[in-house]
Amino acid sequence: MESRTFLSTFRKEVAVPEVEGEAKPSLGNWMPLHEADCIIKERFENCMKGRTMYLVPYVMGPIGSHMSRPGVELTDSAYVALSMGIMTRMGERAVGAMKCSEGTSSRLVKGLHCSGRPKDGKLAVPFWPCDPERTVIVHKIEQDEIFSYGSGYGGNSLLAKKCHALRLGSYQAKCEGWLAEHMLIMGVEPECGCGRKHYLTAAFPSACGKTNLAMMKPAVAGYKVSTVGDDIAWIHFNRTTGKLHAINPEYGMFGVAPGTSWKTNPNAMATFMKNAMFTNVALTDDGGVWWEGMEEPCKGVKVTDWHGKPWDKLNAKTPAAHGNSRFTCPIYQCPSLDKDWENCDGVPVSGIIFGGRRPHGMPLVYEALSWNHGVLVGSFVKSEATAAAEHKGGTMMHDPFAMRPFYGYNAGHYLQHWLDIGCTPGLKQPKIFHVNWFLRNKEGGFAWPGYGENIRVLEWMLRRIEGDDTVAEETPIGYVPKEGAINMEGLDPKPDHDHLFKFDKEFWLKEVGVLVPGQETTDPTYYAMFQTVLSLLSRWKNPRNS
Incomplete structure (x- = not known):
């Protein structure tokens, strides 16, 4: 419900970037507070009449962690109440945690949800009330309040999830100096126990394989994968280790x-x-x-x-x-669950991965040249639209950081916040990578088998994280695997290395919004936010040294 989701603030620039002329911001919708109040009053008055009302206290993150945050949702949906019991730490222990945190900096998020009631009182679908014509989800980010009306779908009604954990969460994170991201968290370690364990986070748009990667069962021997979370990561700087540490704020999987x-x-x-x-x-x-x-x-x-x-x-x-x-199910039932999934200090992050559905041009994997370059890589994530978005299937959507529907504040300020995090004194910056499991071959099929075979790509990442310079070569877009650096043994047919890691200059010039000679742009706002910076790539021979 991207078009029905709004941020409501005192000043517009807090919520969305300023744009020139009559162009509409594409990274978030803003609504004045007075308008939001009118809409809320008009929709919520008597909307729950005759229904059971559920009061749901919850905590996002491990109970007792300084990285956790409390919330409460009022809803008329039994489905929501049951789902919140799966997806969050809900009930008496949440109330106890709130009492213990009184007087601290923990901000209580307040959510109000109604499935909706059509004006004529008639339901189009029995047993599942909704009001699709008047559906609206409003976030008052400065007051830590969420109002959701007219939809029973999980992402619009389980207010602890995207609304709290990402939209309000990302704004709280900016104010307090951390990150709330649309990312899985996974551990990768050698099966023999003779090497170090590394934790990776990964941000992909919906239906691009986050859950599959987070719970991967490796197709080849040598490594084992453990699951911390499959969808959302709250990331803080840990002064003791000098690393970014991540927790999964959720308690279940949706x-x-x-x-x-x-x-x-x-x-x-x-x-x-x-x-x-x-x-x-x-x-x-x-x-x-x-x-x-x-x-x-x-x-x-x-x-x-x-x-x-x-x-x-x-x-x-x-x-x-x-x-x-x-x-929707409890994550503690997952066979691959990491032993530290509820560690109050989180797990140390060694690498950050971005990716999307790209049939052509984008290589299987490449590594950013630096933290700032990694922020650039995250900013131009694109992916084919799926059933989880309000767009025609196959449409290529620009989805920076896989956060397009989930920004809780101005996307330009969000990018600056990422750059600022990278400058944290004493920070051991994690490596940043981009993957594309969905590259097509010349015959139109997938060029890479994916699923459990993706461990072969993660193995290369781990070697890079541990400082192995013999397995990568530099290109204008970053480091790619040298031929033979990715283990292809046992794959039949054997993937074409040159196709998987080809650097197509014309594709990249178009990708960053630079006109290729003889071509005209079809989108006058193409990457308007980033074009000034990105156009420099067309003149760089080596971005790191420019």
């Missing part, structure tokens, strides 16, 4: 169901085998759930689609499950 299977993500499948909820998936008459990408139902089993209608694969014209259907 993942995209289609495409998840025992083949693509066995750890996720094992995680939601019990104590889980599913929304908008198909049902089988033997009591199970089903979606596209799962193993086929047993012979004779009947399937009911997410509309509640009989579904037959041979004759169906529409998918059985909604493209953005979800599972």
Whole structure:
């Protein structure tokens, strides 16, 4: 609901970048406080009449951690109350933590949610109230308040998740000197125990493989992967270690169901085998759930689609499950859960990864030349739109830091905050990488097998983190693997190294908004925020030395 989501502040420039002329900011929507108050009053008056109201106290992050933050949500949705019990530390222990934090700097986030009630009182879909024509999600970031009306979808109704953990969280982080990011957190270490364990964070737009990577089951021997979180990271500077440390503020997983299977993500499948909820998936008459990408139902089993209608694969014209259907389950059931996933000090971050769905031009992996260059790399993340966004599938969306729908304040100030974090005295800066698991080959298929085979790319990253200069070569966009540096043993067919790591100058000139001779731009606002800086790339031979 990107177009229905607003930041409301005293001054507009706190929330969104100033733009020239009549152009509309594309990284966030702003609403004046007086207008927000009118909308809230008009929608919320009597909206819960006749319904049960649930008061949900919660804590984001491990109980007792200085990195955790409290919140409370008032809702008329039993689905929300149950989901918040899975996704957060909810209830008596949360109230106890709030009492212990009284008088500290912890800011209580207050959320109000209503599924909605159409003006005529009639529901288009039985048992699941909503008001799609008047749906709105308003964040008063300076008052730590969230108002969500008209939608029962998890991302719009579980206010602890994107609304608190990212939008209000990122604004609190800017004010207090830390980072709230749309990132997974994972640990990677040698199976033999003879090497150091490293923790990585990764920011990908929705449906680009964050959950699969966070819970990866390596396809080759040599390394094991552990899961700290699959979606959100709160990152603080630790003076003792000199590193950035990250916690997962969530207590559960809210993942995209289609495409998840025992083949693509066995750890996720094992995680939601019990104590889980599913929304908008198909049902089988033997009591199970089903979606596209799962193993086929047993012979004779009947399937009911997410509309509640009989579904037959041979004759169906529409998918059985909604493209953005979800599972919600406790993360502590995950077989690959890291032993330090609830460490109150978080885990030390050795590397940060950005990525998106890019069929052409973007190499499989490259490493930024410096922290500032890494901020630049994060700023021009792009990805094909999926069912999780309000855009046509296949549309290439600019999604800086994978935060496009989740910025809690001015995106320009956000970039400056990242640059400032990199200048923290005593900071041991983590390496920054960009990956593209979705590069296509000449035949139109995927050039890289992905899933558990991605451990081969992570292995290269770890060698770079540990200072191995023999496995990389410098290009105008950063460091890429030398031929033979990525383990290709056992892959059939063997991927084409030159195709995976080709540097296409014309692609990159277009990527950064510089006109290629003989071409005209089709978008007059193409990367307007970054064009002045990025255009320098067209003249650089070596960005690091310029």
